[in-house]
Amino acid sequence: MGTDKKTLRIAVIPGDGIGKEVTPVAQAALDKATEGMVDLDYESFDLGAERYLRDGQILPDEDLERIKGKDAILLGAVGDPRIKAGILERGLLLKLRFALDQYVNLRPSKLYRGVTSPLSDPGDVDFVVVREGTEGLYCGAGGAIRRDTPAEVATEVSINTAYGVERVVRYAFQLAMRRRRHVTLVHKKNVLVNAGDMWQRIVDRVAKEFPEVDHDYLHIDAATIFLVSQPSRFDVILTDNLFGDILTDEAGAVVGGVGYSASGCINATNDYPSMFEPIHGSAPDIAGRGLANPTAAVLSAAMLLRHLGFDGPADAIDGAVEADIEESGSTSRSTDQVAADILARI
Amino acid sequence: MGTDKKTLRIAVIPGDGIGKEVTPVAQAALDKATEGMVDLDYESFDLGAERYLRDGQILPDEDLERIKGKDAILLGAVGDPRIKAGILERGLLLKLRFALDQYVNLRPSKLYRGVTSPLSDPGDVDFVVVREGTEGLYCGAGGAIRRDTPAEVATEVSINTAYGVERVVRYAFQLAMRRRRHVTLVHKKNVLVNAGDMWQRIVDRVAKEFPEVDHDYLHIDAATIFLVSQPSRFDVILTDNLFGDILTDEAGAVVGGVGYSASGCINATNDYPSMFEPIHGSAPDIAGRGLANPTAAVLSAAMLLRHLGFDGPADAIDGAVEADIEESGSTSRSTDQVAADILARI
Numbered sequence: 040m041g042t043d044k045k046t047l048r049i050a051v052i053p054g055d056g057i058g059k060e061v062t063p064v065a066q067a068a069l070d071k072a073t074e075g076m077v078d079l080d081y082e083s084f085d086l087g088a089e090r091y092l093r094d095g096q097i098l099p100d101e102d103l104e105r106i107k108g109k110d111a112i113l114l115g116a117v118g119d120p121r122i123k124a125g126i127l128e129r130g131l132l133l134k135l136r137f138a139l140d141q142y143v144n145l146r147p148s149k150l151y152r153g154v155t156s157p158l159s160d161p162g163d164v165d166f167v168v169v170r171e172g173t174e175g176l177y178c179g180a181g182g183a184i185r186r187d188t189p190a191e192v193a194t195e196v197s198i199n200t201a202y203g204v205e206r207v208v209r210y211a212f213q214l215a216m217r218r219r220r221h222v223t224l225v226h227k228k229n230v231l232v233n234a235g236d237m238w239q240r241i242v243d244r245v246a247k248e249f250p251e252v253d254h255d256y257l258h259i260d261a262a263t264i265f266l267v268s269q270p271s272r273f274d275v276i277l278t279d280n281l282f283g284d285i286l287t288d289e290a291g292a293v294v295g296g297v298g299y300s301a302s303g304c305i306n307a308t309n310d311y312p313s314m315f316e317p318i319h320g321s322a323p324d325i326a327g328r329g330l331a332n333p334t335a336a337v338l339s340a341a342m343l344l345r346h347l348g349f350d351g352p353a354d355a356i357d358g359a360v361e362a363d364i365e366e367s368g369s370t371s372r373s374t375d376q377v378a379a380d381i382l383a384r385i
Numbered sequence: 386m387g388t389d390k391k392t393l394r395i396a397v398i399p400g401d402g403i404g405k406e407v408t409p410v411a412q413a414a415l416d417k418a419t420e421g422m423v424d425l426d427y428e429s430f431d432l433g434a435e436r437y438l439r440d441g442q443i444l445p446d447e448d449l450e451r452i453k454g455k456d457a458i459l460l461g462a463v464g465d466p467r468i469k470a471g472i473l474e475r476g477l478l479l480k481l482r483f484a485l486d487q488y489v490n491l492r493p494s495k496l497y498r499g500v501t502s503p504l505s506d507p508g509d510v511d512f513v514v515v516r517e518g519t520e521g522l523y524c525g526a527g528g529a530i531r532r533d534t535p536a537e538v539a540t541e542v543s544i545n546t547a548y549g550v551e552r553v554v555r556y557a558f559q560l561a562m563r564r565r566r567h568v569t570l571v572h573k574k575n576v577l578v579n580a581g582d583m584w585q586r587i588v589d590r591v592a593k594e595f596p597e598v599d600h601d602y603l604h605i606d607a608a609t610i611f612l613v614s615q616p617s618r619f620d621v622i623l624t625d626n627l628f629g630d631i632l633t634d635e636a637g638a639v640v641g642g643v644g645y646s647a648s649g650c651i652n653a654t655n656d657y658p659s660m661f662e663p664i665h666g667s668a669p670d671i672a673g674r675g676l677a678n679p680t681a682a683v684l685s686a687a688m689l690l691r692h693l694g695f696d697g698p699a700d701a702i703d704g705a706v707e708a709d710i711e712e713s714g715s716t717s718r719s720t721d722q723v724a725a726d727i728l729a730r731i
């Protein structure tokens with residue numbers, strides 16, 4: 040006994056700022072929730088702003104290859120004001136999402152009891168955004184000519200494929216079957232007529248395979264209104280890479296702050312490891328002072344376990360977080376205190 | 386006397402649904418506010434869904450030429466569920482914005498006393514979004530190959546020029562000088578590195594001409610958070626066409642509904658007429674029942690007058706609306722009742 044316990048190999052990328060403070064808490068939650076069930080074999084990767092400033096490396100090929108061999112990735116946060124916008128994002132975070140073909144960016148939004156929403160009457164908010172993760176305006180196509188002259192032209196190209204859209208659409212409908220069976224496609228098909236029309240056609244076609252699932256459509260601008268005026272109407276929101284980025288941050292605000300929002304970058308066919316991270320950033324303004332709330336990182340750990348089929352331990356973490364927030368969500372606590380409180384409940 | 390009164394030639398496009406109900410109220414407000422000062426010479430254009438369904442025409446060249454000769458355009462709303470998304474938007478609304486080079490899409494957001502925001506503690510919300518109106522993802526570049534096959538690829542291209550960006554940036558800084566002297570650039574420069582970098586460089590350069598104006602930067606995702614968590618922080622928000630579309634609808638929700646939000650599509654060099662419209666749509670669900678709130682249309686009329694240099698009458702309309710909302714904003718009134726109440730105060 041014990042010797043044939045399964046081992047999970049997990050790449051850990053704490054990253055920058057508060058990423059370094061919240062990731063160890065997520066690991067502690069993983070350890071405690073899986074105790075006796077599975078061995079966790081962590082390998083930590085020194086990637087992020089400090090590494091880049093030290094030796095100019097963002098994501099060495101060798102690291103990427105090692106990461107490809109893992110079962111999952113736990114990521115903290117990446118970003119530092121000393122580094123020009125785009126370098127770490129495109130070179131590390133987006134590079135991982137694209138190289139590992141993490142085509143489903145899964146972002147649950149739930150208003151926990153004990154958390155105060157900025158909305159006076161939010162209702163029962165519990166939805167998931169299924170954001171496409173490997174296409175659209177994030178693919179890095181585009182360029183500039185006559186840079187820094189009055190005649191400069193800069194372009195950004197959104198590339199969308201039936202291949203890429205269909206797989207994430209199908210994922211959203213499958214997820215809806217396990218939830219309240221409602222999918223809302225969000226796009227801007229009255230302006231982005233090429234991509235929007237393709238998304239709508241594919242949704243209509245895939246929907247026929249799921250007769251029990253309702254679906255409707257909202258323009259992105261209307262969706263940002265409903266997130267504020269009636270967030271409880273949503274179950275599964277299905278959208279493209281950029282619209283998903285925007286909606287999930289707004290949703291984070293609606294459920295009381297991105298400090299409670301976890302996310303998974305998922306390769307649903309398991310060709311490569313999936314990656315789990317809080318949606319908050321590295322928060323350099325509060326970093327290093329023990330003030331960061333590790334809740335979203337801990338919730339990411341639960342998503343990681345659920346993705347790998349460990350529903351029991353995932354439920355244990357989710358339950359612990361839920362109970363902790365209900366009891367102490369409105370008190371101001373240090374990182375260590377929140378960590379201790381959650382861990383005690385797992 | 387009277388004979389040398391100036392005449393303003395105004396194109397009126399009531400459009401569809403509630404557009405037809407609110408536009409006459411805006412005209413009545415224009416008439417009353419300018420009584421004895423100026424002659425208003427309206428020409429109504431039969432454009433929108435009904436015209437399209439009747440004879441297939443969206444914006445005949447002849448109409449566009451006549452409109453070009455006007456001093457301003459008053460628009461209601463365009464859109465009808467019977468027509469495929471994109472046809473009227475691209476063929477009429479966006480065509481006018483582009484053909485008339487309306488490069489500043491100006492959208493004030495103000496939380497009026499008497500209006501209940503969905504936020505429990507919104508603070509003092511009073512900002513203006515300066516949205517670029519003739520470039521970006523709205524230019525209609527893009528296409529699709531292998532349509533309706535598993536190998537389909539659909540693209541959307543965002544085209545951004547230094548020419549187009551600089552003029553709207555300068556407008557935003559000039560506007561900030563007449564307000565609280567703070568400009569927030571919103572973009573996604575960590576992902577859209579070509580366009581984002583150009584916007585940021587142009588803002589930094591133009592800002593040097595306005596040493597009294599502060600400026601900062603937010604990613605679009607962060608901006609959607611702050612609109613919910615701290616909307617009072619904004620004075621002038623400067624952004625591109627698509628991000629402006631998204632932010633202004635979210636802002637409309639934050640100030641109690643798009644029913645209070647007016648907008649101007651402005652050609653600031655006055656080569657062509659500017660266009661004023663409520664930001665709400667044609668609302669087919671409530672159309673024809675006398676339920677539409679004409680407030681945003683009336684506020685658009687005030688923007689029209691201010692644009693043409695009639696600050697006094699514009700102030701009179703704004704003041705009447707403000708007083709009306711403060712007294713009766715929370716009661717449920719018919720279109721006619723709101724119209725009568727506002728007109729009585731002008």
Ligand SMILES: CC(C)[C@H](C(=O)O)[C@@H](O)C(=O)O
Binds near residue numbers: 128129133284575606
């Ligand atoms: C950091 C940035 C590239 C990233 C994104 O835009 O996807 C972030 O905002 C997120 O949502 O994970």
Ligand SMILES: CC(C)[C@H](C(=O)O)[C@@H](O)C(=O)O
Binds near residue numbers: 229230
């Ligand atoms: C109808 C649509 C094309 C338009 C836009 O996206 O600009 C509308 O949403 C607006 O904001 O005026």
